[in-house]
Every structure is written in structure tokens, then in C-alpha cells.
């Protein structure tokens with residue numbers, strides 16, 4: 001936010017070059033903290049959604065985050081890939097599960113999915129109050145709640161809740177990697193909370209390559 005659009009464009013070009021994809025092939029949408037999953041070929045930058053998938057070789061799907069959880073999916077059998085943006089609203093709406101369902105509808109078996117959960121605001125920093133602790137406890141149990149002694153507020157573990165969602169949808173635990181970095185307390189990252197909204201966004205993307213043997 002507030003960055004020169006030309007600099008952002010150039011950075012995206014450099015990133016795409018380094019990753020060996022054409023900059024125009026990275027499909028991204030307008031993220032709205034919902035649970036809608038769309039096919040990349042039906043999406044444009046104005047499309048409102050928080051998850052994108054593709055089975056088209058050479059197409060990359062990406063999400064932008066700064067504290068929210070970026071989640072990348074890969075099916076090593078069918079070649080399908082997906083990128084998901086999940087803040088607390090998306091986590092509790094189980095957008096990760098909606099994404100598994102979308103991939104299953106395209107022929108994936110959950111046991112073939114490999115998932116990376118990227119840097120986000122972690123349990124150390126994600127302090128919440130109001131009805132959120134009870135809603136998360138109801139959906140995921142005490143495992144995702146870290147009470148803060150002497151405070152009304154608690155800390156939530158969003159990546160843990162995502163991992164639990166994936167396990168419920170039969171993605172093998174050993175195929176889910178969650179990076180430990182916290183965007184809020186590690187200042188190498190953009191953090192919406194730390195910078196009070198005036199910050200950049202990380203782009204997490206994954207490219208579909210032809211599946212082996214197809």
C-alpha cells in the first residue's frame with residue numbers, strides 16, 4: 001500500500017523471471033475474506049474470491065498476504081495446483097476444505113495432495129478477543145487457543161487450524177508443511193497488524209506443470 005505501482009510491477013516481473021514463468025501467467029484475484037474457490041480460467045483481477053486452482057500447464061495461481069495465511073496445494077498425480085488466501089474469516093469458513101473439494105471434483109484424491117502453509121501471523125502474536133476465541137474453540141478445540149494469563153484476550157493459532165482442516169479432509173499430515181515464520185514479529189515480512197494497514201503484500205504462487213506420466 002502506498003508503493004509505486006511501477007516498482008511493484010517490476011518486482012513481480014523479477015520474481016516471475018526467477019521462477020521461470022511469464023509474469024502475465026500468474027493469475028490473481030480480488031481477495032475478499034470469503035470461501036469462494038474459482039478456476040483460474042474464470043478469473044480476472046476483479047473477480048472476488050480467495051482461492052484459485054488450475055490444471056493448465058504453464059499457468060500459475062497466486063495470492064497476496066500480509067499476516068493472513070497463504071496456502072499452496074499441489075496434486076502430484078493430476079498436476080492440479082491451487083493457491084488460497086485465508087485470514088481468520090477464511091480459516092473458520094474452512095476455505096482449505098472448500099479447496100480440497102474443488103480439486104476432488106477435478107479428479108484429485110486428497111491422499112495425493114501436498115500442501116505448503118506459508119509465513120503468516122503465528123500463535124506468538126495473533127491476539128484476539130470478543131467472540132473469536134469461542135468460535136475457534138467450537139470449530140477446532142483448545143489446540144488452536146493459547147490463553148494469556150491475566151488477560152481477557154487469547155492468542156489464536158491459524159496455521160494449526162488450517163492443518164486440522166486439511167487432516168479432516170483426508171490430506172495426509174506428512175504432506176502438509178507449515179513454515180514457522182511469523183510475519184508480525186519477524187520484520188523481514190510485511191505485517192498488516194504491525195504496520196497498521198500501511199504495508200506491502202507477499203505474493204505466494206504455484207505453477208502448474210505437466211504431471212509426470214501424463
Ligand SMILES: [Zn+2]
Nearest residue numbers: 124125182185
Ligand atoms: Zn509472532
